[in-house]
Amino acid sequence: xxxxxxxxxxxxxxxxxxxxxxxxILPTNKKAKEAFVYYRDGMSAQAEGExxxxxxxxxxxxxxxxxxxxxxxxxxxxxxxxxxxxDHNKALEYYHQAIxxxxxxxxxxxxxxxxxxxxxxxxxxAGDNDGGEALLDxxxxxxxxxxxxAPNNYIEAQNWIKxxxxxxxxxxx
Numbered sequence: 001x002x003x004x005x006x007x008x009x010x011x012x013x014x015x016x017x018x019x020x021x022x023x024x025i026l027p028t029n030k031k032a033k034e035a036f037v038y039y040r041d042g043m044s045a046q047a048e049g050e051x052x053x054x055x056x057x058x059x060x061x062x063x064x065x066x067x068x069x070x071x072x073x074x075x076x077x078x079x080x081x082x083x084x085x086x087d088h089n090k091a092l093e094y095y096h097q098a099i100x101x102x103x104x105x106x107x108x109x110x111x112x113x114x115x116x117x118x119x120x121x122x123x124x125x126a127g128d129n130d131g132g133e134a135l136l137d138x139x140x141x142x143x144x145x146x147x148x149x150a151p152n153n154y155i156e157a158q159n160w161i162k163x164x165x166x167x168x169x170x171x172x173x
Contacts, residue, residue: 035064039074051081072102079111088115106149113142113157140166 042057058078065071079094092115095108102108120135143157144167161167 031064032066035061035066035070038064039070042074042077046077046081051085055081068101072098072105072108075101076105076108079108083111083115088119091115104149106146106153109142109146109149110154110157113139113146116142117160136164137166140164 038057038061042054042061045051045054045057055078058074058081061074062071065074075094075098079091079098082088082094083091092112095112095115098105098108099112116135116139120132120139122132123129123135124132140161143154143161147154147158147161
C-alpha cells in the first residue's frame with residue numbers, strides 16, 4: 001500500500017489531497033510527478049520516524065528528479081535523517097551535495113555548522129585543542145553564510161559568533 005494511503009491524521013491527509021490536486025494540474029512531465037510522489041512519501045515516512053523507509057523513498061525520488069533545486073531538498077532531507085541517527089559524516093556529505101545544487105539553502109549551512117560545532121567541542125574535550133578550534137572556525141564560517149541569507153534566524157549562532165570573537169560584525173545583513 002502506498003504511504004499516501006496510510007496517513008491517519010488530518011494534516012497529512014489534507015496535504016496529500018492538495019498535493020494530488022496540484023500534481024494533476026501542473027504542466028510537468030510524468031517523471032517529475034513521480035519524483036514528487038516519492039519525495040512526498042519520504043517526508044511522510046520521515047515525519048513518522050520511519051527513517052529506513054524515508055531513505056528508500058528519497059533514493060527513488062533522486063533517481064527520477066532532474067530539477068537541481070528539487071534535488072537539493074531531497075538531499076537535505078536525507079542529510080537530516082543521517083544527522084538524527086548520529087551519522088554526522090554521512091549527513092555532511094548530503095548537506096554539501098545539497099548546497100552544491102542550491103547555494104541558497106541556509107538550513108543546510110546551519111546544519112553543517114551545528115555538526116562542525118559539535119565535532120569541535122568534542123575534539124577539544126578529547127584534548128585536541130587545535131583540531132577543535134579549526135572545526136569551530138568552520139562552524140563559524142558556515143553560520144555566517146547562513147545568517148547572511150537569513151539574518152533573522154540563527155540568533156544563538158549569531159551570539160556565539162560574537163561572544164567567541166569569530167566576527168567583527170554586529171549585524172549580518
